[in-house]
Amino acid sequence: MSHPIAIPARSVGRAVAAMLRRDRWALAGAVTIAVLGLAAVAADLLTAIEGQDPYSYRTEALDPRTGGPAGALGGVSGEHWFGVEPLTGRDLFAIVVHGARTSFLIGLAATLVSVVLGTLVGAAAGYRGGWVDRVVTWTADVFLGFPYLIFMIALGAVVPGHVSRPLLLVLVIGFFGWPSIARIVRAQVLTLKKRNFVSAARILGASPWQVFRTELLPNLWAPIIVVATLSIPGNIGLEAALSFLGVGIPPPTPSWGRTISTAVDWVSTEPMFLFFPGIALFLATWAFTVFGDGLRDALDPKTDVRR
């Protein structure tokens, strides 16, 4: 009798290392994440090397007749590596790397919120069962079908201006992300609960929290890591979408979504203005997705058969 989770418990770290050696796409994803992550962390350093920052207006880099960047390819030069923003002349490279910081921070923090929430709620539902389970499952279904984008736009308009926008985004995006994680954790707990080592702990009089900490959680890491990784690109995309719609990160903080939104108006004359932030957003979501897929293949024994 083969049980999906009775597979040898190799450590998550070792499984990931083995996966990266075998799966080229996942490796490409990991490298891209590392490059973008480094760029985000070292954004200040990188822009200092370039000699620019994302806030100063550089009208001298603009073509006075059109308001667009002076020079070919949106003004790409040794001084402005990705060119400049039309009308303002702000450095596009600085905007993109600082935007990476915003995107990663909000994407990761929101994912952390939904993972913590989803794991606790899902484990409680699976372990407790009964009415707890019914309430959680029902709520998750409602949340999954909820028109959250409209809700977030409305919320962005209603919440007073002095509330920190990044914090609001993290909480709202994270809050709407818990159901998918809760569902997976709940299903996993349901199968774990039937196994004797969980019974053994219960028979010994362990409290639900003790059972969760020592028996369930160590067996939940793999699926949690996989769903979390796969939900990061969605959250990054959501932040960009909200900023695109004007209810996300307020100016002047650089954000890919808002820059893309502005760039759309210039696409016929200055396509490079859309290209750089667009490709950054694409690379970030693509990288997390392929890396997450690789993780799933490596950590979820149910997919082992393919190899």
Next chain:
Amino acid sequence: MSSPLLRLEDVSVAFDAPVADEVSYSLAAGEVLAVVGESGSGKTVTAMSLLGLLPGGATVTGRALLAGRDLFTLSGEQLRAVRGNEIGMVFQEPMTALNPVFRVGDQLAEVVRAHDDRTAAQARQRVVELLSLVGLPADARRKYPHELSGGQLQRVVIAMAVANEPSLLIADEPTTALDVTVQAEVLELLRDLRGRLGAAILLITHDMGVVADLADRVVVMREGRVVEQGPVAEVFAAPRHEYTRSLLDSVISLSAPPPAEPAGAVEISPGVVARGAHVAVTSPGLSVPDRPGEDPVLALTGLTVAYGRFRAVEGIGLHIGRGEVLGLVGESGSGKSSIAGAVTGLIKPAAGAVSLAGQDLTRLRGRAAKRVRGRIGVVFQDPASSLNPRATIARSVAAPLLLHTSLRGAELARRVDELLDAVGLSASLRERYPHELSGGQRQRVGIARAIALDPELLIADEPTSALDVSVQARVLDLFRALQAELRFACLFISHDLAVVERLADRVAVLHRGRVVETGPAGDVLAEPLHPYTRRLLAAAPVADPARQRERRKAWLELQAP
């Protein structure tokens, strides 16, 4: 034997590592050949290679001649024609061998028509014939698999296997998933079919009792090699290879002769008869009244366990004295596990009391409830699932100590080492993970965890039934030694009468949620009073062809109305 029906010549199978190594055996028409071995011996893999049913990545070498044709050289098309037509297959788990969404008759008809051009009406006719051949009523064809019992399902699977009158039937552990009384029926059916259809049977099993019951010749395999083969009577009487000898020695068989008509029992109350301490019920729907002696460790009174409307256990009383081992015997669905669940607190009983040393566990709450949990140890059936796969062995053994004592650090480590030593494991295993251990080692870890708090009561739920024969014997010996040393009271649950005979002081027989018989182990197993116990005893095969023939006769007599 001029030309055998099936001849394997130096068959080797390898995945990454070799699993079968130059296996040669042959099978004459109409003969029953048993291939025995423990898990990992390569017995199943070898047989599966004949049908081309090995998973991808296997390399097979050698020759397998069926009526002179080498099965390994056949194309996919030819092999499909061989399967079902010339070779029939009976699987271990009848529940998974049938498709749950189709009626049994339709699945049979499909097999009939797959290899034969028949009209729907002819196929239906043949289905009815087949069902009667395997002893099922004709209207069983309208049933879905979930509406049939395990034994009936296995009969359907056998009917499928013989649908096209194959000359060879491969039966892979055909009775392992079945209760012992059902096993006896299925073995009888196989014997009967062999006589009527003249089919040869390749029987793959780990159960020496089944071999003694059914087979003409036996092949003993170990670690991918054939270590011995010969006629069953000869091999069992005088095994030449040391491994065969140790395998036969470690088989636990009932020592008592087949039960005879009981005598000397007196009716003590309506529907209840007794002979000294040995008590049984004579009318259905009753449970043996329990008379707990002075100060029992565990006393169940009027215990009822219900799942919705279904009552798995109905108002039973049982007790276990200090240092006593009570063997609780019954087949699947008899309520054994429900009783264990009620005692361990995993299941809330619908009625009745569970008293541990006078304290009713069903009424305790909070701290008191937790404290009392530390006085009960549990050993589970499946060692693979009873240990947390992501916890080290030391962590698993220490779990009860962490919950119930203040031992920490070096003292805790010392106690864990003591416990590992007590169950015969080296302390060097402490940082290992469960998947690095063998089944027997894992079960020892489970036992170490169960005795960690020096419990008053130990519940052992089929602790050896998932283990190989040779491991089983050693674990039972360990268990007995520990019980003698620590003197815990023990509720030992098992479907295997021979195991119970070895360990239990007293036996309680459970049938459909009621205790139908209790008494000293020797009395109950040698001279059972209740007809169900008699059937149970007669159905248990022993690993001795001559004695098994006698027992089979006794069993057949009991079957006759």
